[in-house]
Amino acid sequence: MISHKILKRFLLYRICLNKFQRLGFTKVFSYNLGEEAGVTAEQVRKDFSCFGIKGSKRGGYEIEYLLQEINNIFRQNGERYVIIVGMGNIGQALANYQGFRENKIITVAGFDLDPSKYTRKNVIPVYHPDKIEEIIREYGVKAAIIAVPEAAGQEVCDKLVSSGILAILNFSPMILHVPEHVTVNYVNLRNELESLFYYT
Amino acid sequence: MISHKILKRFLLYRICLNKFQRLGFTKVFSYNLGEEAGVTAEQVRKDFSCFGIKGSKRGGYEIEYLLQEINNIFRQNGERYVIIVGMGNIGQALANYQGFRENKIITVAGFDLDPSKYTRKNVIPVYHPDKIEEIIREYGVKAAIIAVPEAAGQEVCDKLVSSGILAILNFSPMILHVPEHVTVNYVNLRNELESLFYYT
Ligand SMILES: NC(=O)c1ccc[n+]([C@@H]2O[C@H](COP(=O)([O-])OP(=O)(O)OC[C@H]3O[C@@H](n4cnc5c(N)ncnc54)[C@H](O)[C@@H]3O)[C@@H](O)[C@H]2O)c1
Ligand SMILES: NC(=O)c1ccc[n+]([C@@H]2O[C@H](COP(=O)([O-])OP(=O)(O)OC[C@H]3O[C@@H](n4cnc5c(N)ncnc54)[C@H](O)[C@@H]3O)[C@@H](O)[C@H]2O)c1
Structure with a gap:
């Protein structure tokens, strides 16, 4: 099982590799990547071995090969769809963010019980939660964001x-109960x- | 040095203790608290010893005493002020959230370069960044949220x-360089x- 920490390191490696590529490099050694990412060269090699990523015969790694491998890890080679349930403060902030699209993450729709949220003003179409199953099937969506009040969290989770x-990705401050095959990441802004x- | 992980566990202990108190309990043992929080009784005792929290003579801990100790850890006994720099999607979502006030966290003001953000519509007053120092001095603010684009992150940080x-608390996707005595927590929504x- 790959931990959340390792996945975050790969996202950091990708930022570093993109920077090296912008500077004109085509190859990198584990110690340069480690130094840029703030980890040891050992850690880099260990992480790479988790995904069967190998160095080239003459030493070092081709940057293009590494970027392709990392894209495979995060399914970046196709469209990656996500839906948002709860279009209040958090839901709208996420829907309005253009940075996801640059990363090939497409927010296909939002859902909310409150009809005032179904306006043209939104960047994405917003529907009643009754349409969740239909939209998931139509686009083949596999990932979702929960941004509803605590009381509605588990019920929304079950429907998803x-x-x-x-x-x-759950923003409501509660632990969600899900079957084995489903993963929940938490962002608890109050605790942050x-x-x-x-420290003050 | 107390790690971010331990602090998060104390915030979880507080949620559990509040729940026990609502159910009418006045005392708790490390194994009940551990079970409710999903950690071992040993971990609870170890965490408590980091802050010199002791059990009562007859065994167990008084819930009221524990809650007071945890409030001291998070300076909850007074007003806790915070400012937000960058009143775009994220800044406004945080400013509009009523939950912080319930927790005695008061957002005293927001700051933005864009004059269209200085409207009456906002829940909190929004000023030009030139007033940051004045507001920090007036309220004795010690904590701040950064929600500006990456390019402006370090400059805003230096001013704070x-x-x-x-x-x-930094939302922009970059590492901030700060002196030893300053702590930065990161929320990287893109990586989340x-x-x-x-997992899909
Ligand atoms: N805004 C913040 O800064 C912040 C901070 C800490 C925690 N949170 C947590 O994040 C979550 C979202 O916060 P928010 O500020 O966006 O809340 P919000 O009240 O602004 O938005 C919640 C939205 O969910 C909708 N909703 C309620 N029940 C629903 C259901 N069953 N199905 C679909 N939609 C439903 C509501 O109509 C509303 O539009 C909450 O659980 C909150 O505790 C938010
Ligand atoms: N919205 C999201 O869901 C999301 C997701 C991932 C990352 N982020 C990151 O969070 C940060 C905030 O995102 P956002 O969506 O709120 O952006 P935004 O563009 O909506 O808001 C940024 C605000 O900062 C203001 N600003 C710019 N320079 C400033 C300066 N020097 N001083 C004061 N204010 C300044 C702008 O006028 C604007 O109002 C960004 O760094 C972004 O990359 C946001």
Whole structure:
């Protein structure tokens, strides 16, 4: 099982490799990549071995090959669809963000119980939650964002899982119960802010 | 040095203790708290010893005492002020969130270069960044949120640090360079969403 920490390191490696490529390099050694990413050369090689990524015969790694391998890890070679359930403060902030599209992540639709959210003003179409299953099937969506109040979190989660969602990013401050084959990542903004005050 | 992981566990302990108190309990043992929080009883005792939190003579811990100790860790006994720099998608989502106030975290002001953000519509007053130092001094603010584009991140950070900020929550996707006495927590929403696709 690959941990969340390793995946985050690969996303960091990709940023570093893109930077090296912009500077005109075509090859990189584990110690240069490690130095740029702030980890040891050993850690880089260990991470690469988790995904069967090998160096070239004459030593070092081709940058283009590494970038392709990392894209495979994050399914970047096709369209990556996501839906957002809950189009309040957080849902709208995520829907309005253009950076996801640059990364080939397409937010196909939002869902909300409140009809005032179904306006033309939104960047993405917003529907009633009854259409969740239909949209997931139509686009083959596998990932979803939950940005509803705590009380509605588990019920929304159950509907997503039964419609075939495999990975969820949850902003509501509660633990979601899901079957083995489904992964939940949490962003708890209250705790992120709260823990700051320990340092003041 | 107390790690971010330990602080997050204390925030989780507080949620569990509040729940026990609502159910009418006045005392708790490390194994009940551990079970509710999903950690071992040993881990609970180890965490408590980091802050010199002791059990009562007859065994177990008074819930009221524990809650007070945790409030001290997060400076909850006074007003906790924070400012937000960058009042775009993220800044506004955070400013509009009422949950922080329930937790005695007061967002005193927002700052943005764009004059269209200085409208009455906002929940909090929004000023030009030139007023950052004045507001920090007036309220004795020690914590700040950075929600500006990557290009402006370091410059905003430098201004906050020179005005006396000790802890920063950074949403822009870059590493901020700060002196030893300043702490930066990161929320990288792109990586949070990106890593989901590994599981699809
Ligand atoms: N905004 C923040 O800065 C912030 C900070 C900390 C935590 N959170 C958490 O993130 C979540 C979202 O916060 P927010 O500020 O965007 O809340 P919000 O109240 O602005 O938005 C929630 C939206 O969910 C919709 N909704 C409610 N039940 C629903 C259901 N069953 N199906 C579909 N939609 C439903 C509501 O109509 C509303 O539009 C909450 O759980 C909150 O506790 C937010
Ligand atoms: N919205 C999201 O879902 C999301 C996702 C991933 C990453 N991020 C990151 O979070 C940060 C904020 O994102 P956003 O969507 O809110 O961006 P945004 O463009 O909506 O808002 C940025 C705001 O910062 C202001 N600003 C620019 N330079 C400034 C300066 N020097 N001083 C004060 N204000 C300044 C702009 O006027 C604007 O209002 C960005 O770094 C972005 O890359 C956001």
